[in-house]
Amino acid sequence: MKTPKDIPEACANCGIRNRGVCAxxxxxxxxxxxxxxxRRRYRPGETIVMEGSRGVVGNVIDGTLVERKxxxxxxxxxxxxxxxxxxxxxxxxxxxDATVDAVSDVMLCTFDRDQFEAAAADLPGLSAAxxxxxxAELALAREWMLLLGQKRAxxxxxxxxxxxxxxxxxxxxxxxxxxxxxxxxxxxxxISRRQIADFLGLTTETVSxxxxxxxxxxxxxxxxxxxxxxxxxxxLRAAAGxxxxxx
Amino acid sequence: MKTPKDIPEACANCGIRNRGVCAxxxxxxxxxxxxxxxRRRYRPGETIVMEGSRGVVGNVIDGTLVERKxxxxxxxxxxxxxxxxxxxxxxxxxxxDATVDAVSDVMLCTFDRDQFEAAAADLPGLSAAxxxxxxAELALAREWMLLLGQKRAxxxxxxxxxxxxxxxxxxxxxxxxxxxxxxxxxxxxxISRRQIADFLGLTTETVSxxxxxxxxxxxxxxxxxxxxxxxxxxxLRAAAGxxxxxx
DNA sequence: CGTTGAGTTGAGACATTTCAACGAGCGTGG
DNA sequence: CCACGCTCGTTGAAATGTCTCAACTCAACG
Numbered sequence: 001m002k003t004p005k006d007i008p009e010a011c012a013n014c015g016i017r018n019r020g021v022c023a024x025x026x027x028x029x030x031x032x033x034x035x036x037x038x039r040r041r042y043r044p045g046e047t048i049v050m051e052g053s054r055g056v057v058g059n060v061i062d063g064t065l066v067e068r069k070x071x072x073x074x075x076x077x078x079x080x081x082x083x084x085x086x087x088x089x090x091x092x093x094x095x096x097d098a099t100v101d102a103v104s105d106v107m108l109c110t111f112d113r114d115q116f117e118a119a120a121a122d123l124p125g126l127s128a129a130x131x132x133x134x135x136a137e138l139a140l141a142r143e144w145m146l147l148l149g150q151k152r153a154x155x156x157x158x159x160x161x162x163x164x165x166x167x168x169x170x171x172x173x174x175x176x177x178x179x180x181x182x183x184x185x186x187x188x189x190x191i192s193r194r195q196i197a198d199f200l201g202l203t204t205e206t207v208s209x210x211x212x213x214x215x216x217x218x219x220x221x222x223x224x225x226x227x228x229x230x231x232x233x234x235x236l237r238a239a240a241g242x243x244x245x246x247x
Numbered sequence: 248m249k250t251p252k253d254i255p256e257a258c259a260n261c262g263i264r265n266r267g268v269c270a271x272x273x274x275x276x277x278x279x280x281x282x283x284x285x286r287r288r289y290r291p292g293e294t295i296v297m298e299g300s301r302g303v304v305g306n307v308i309d310g311t312l313v314e315r316k317x318x319x320x321x322x323x324x325x326x327x328x329x330x331x332x333x334x335x336x337x338x339x340x341x342x343x344d345a346t347v348d349a350v351s352d353v354m355l356c357t358f359d360r361d362q363f364e365a366a367a368a369d370l371p372g373l374s375a376a377x378x379x380x381x382x383a384e385l386a387l388a389r390e391w392m393l394l395l396g397q398k399r400a401x402x403x404x405x406x407x408x409x410x411x412x413x414x415x416x417x418x419x420x421x422x423x424x425x426x427x428x429x430x431x432x433x434x435x436x437x438i439s440r441r442q443i444a445d446f447l448g449l450t451t452e453t454v455s456x457x458x459x460x461x462x463x464x465x466x467x468x469x470x471x472x473x474x475x476x477x478x479x480x481x482x483l484r485a486a487a488g489x490x491x492x493x494x
Numbered sequence: 495c496g497t498t499g500a501g502t503t504g505a506g507a508c509a510t511t512t513c514a515a516c517g518a519g520c521g522t523g524g
Numbered sequence: 525c526c527a528c529g530c531t532c533g534t535t536g537a538a539a540t541g542t543c544t545c546a547a548c549t550c551a552a553c554g
Contacts, residue, residue: 145392149395192500207501449511507545517534
């Protein structure tokens with residue numbers, strides 16, 4: 001987290017200038033990168049990158065995106081959710097391994113791929129930050145492999161909610177996890193039931209039913225399809241399979 | 248692929264000196280790295296890294312390893328297979344996201360973590376190679392998310408076999424994929440039925456049954472549990488769900 | 495006000511798991 | 525040498541969790 005004076009105006013006013021890869025750059029580095037950047041807006045449902053194409057490189061300034069892989073017969077698996085401050089795209093690789101869609105209105109801060117790679121070669125902090133993102137993505141992907149390969153439907157739903165909780169805690173960043181163990185959390189679900197199903201390897205019907213079961217168990221409240229209140233994080237963690245139920 | 252003269256003796260005799268991260272290093276870089284390296288042998292079943300620990304950094308010279316994640320109640324998911332020339336461990340991260348076990352006799356070329364990271368900071372080719380490995384791992388993990396979330400049991404088995412075929416083609420590296428589409432391939436299965444099950448999110452019984460089904464379909468022959476002959480790659484690809492069956 | 499899409503709920507179907515038995519290989523010790 | 529115990533892999537029959545198919549509600553919208 002650098003706090004210089006002469007940062008570019010676009011960056012000074014940017015909601016994520018102290019988050020994501022930009023947080024690791026000095027003023028002059030930020031200027032250099034800013035001169036290469038171009039903002040672009042996308043509409044909900046718009047496809048930003050096609051699997052197999054060269055794809056876009058840039059920061060997510062605002063909005064929600066999904067990365068998904070598709071089978072020949074149309075089955076889909078969402079492999080990643082992207083939010084504000086996440087980095088989109090794989091510099092170094094010339095082939096996107098998933099299709100990227102905007103779920104909400106999305107604002108990106110994009111770069112020309114070659115220019116970005118040249119800049120990254122000059123700015124150790126930038127390339128380190130990008131690679132750190134890739135490493136974090138890998139850890140998340142493996143966490144999800146455990147979910148998809150081993151967890152039952154209700155555990156998958158609980159794990160998904162837990163991930164949203166953790167994300168919110170990381171963003172607000174004011175407390176640590178244990179302090180909030182007993183606080184009620186009201187969550188905005190950023191994606192549809194269909195997208196949740198494709199993310200968790202389930203069907204929309206099962207997603208709906210398991211949300212209901214978690215409600216009946218008293219773990220959550222469902223205000224509407226997009227708004228969930230978590231009553232007890234420990235019980236949500238138990239439902240997610242993170243603690244052995246010695247029942 | 249550099250071909251210098253004054254490479255360290257250990258590297259000159261190393262089976263993977265022209266593969267993995269070492270392939271991208273000049274003689275003097277190789278020397279520098281070699282001076283930091285230490286060979287270590289592991290026995291089948293031995294645990295090399297525990298999930299959550301700092302872990303080992305190094306090259307796999309020879310042998311087969313699995314990376315796995317475990318749930319509180321003992322359920323396991325294998326998230327990666329490592330073979331000769333693969334890179335083990337996550338420099339930059341101080342927490343291994345999975346447990347690593349030797350499946351066969353394993354020889355590693357390990358490095359002190361801090362020294363390796365310092366070396367990587369000096370050698371752009373090295374850090375690029377390590378990051379490229381991480382990127383490739385991410386692509387594989389996402390491929391597996393699609394498998395675990397969407398594919399049925401027989402497709403998972405077929406995909407697994409296809410991955411072994413592809414690996415063999417990459418290693419032998421003499422032909423391209425299409426040239427071998429119709430060739431019979433005899434594969435050595437490097438892991439047990441239980442490990443296959445944990446890799447594919449199935450049970451050993453289902454793995455056994457689906458191998459039998461692929462045999463009955465005439466796609467493969469089963470010499471014994473560890474040796475499979477692939478009769479038709481196109482049909483294996485179809486069984487794996489990579490082509491839409493317009494039946 | 496009819497249409498459309500998203501979400502929920504129910505009943506039955508189905509794929510995979512679970513439970514159980516069995517055979518082959520293999521080292522150990524009598 | 526054979527009996528024994530053990531693990532690994534295979535096979536069968538029953539149980540079960542999730543999917544499929546279908547109906548219905550609700551809100552948004554032209």
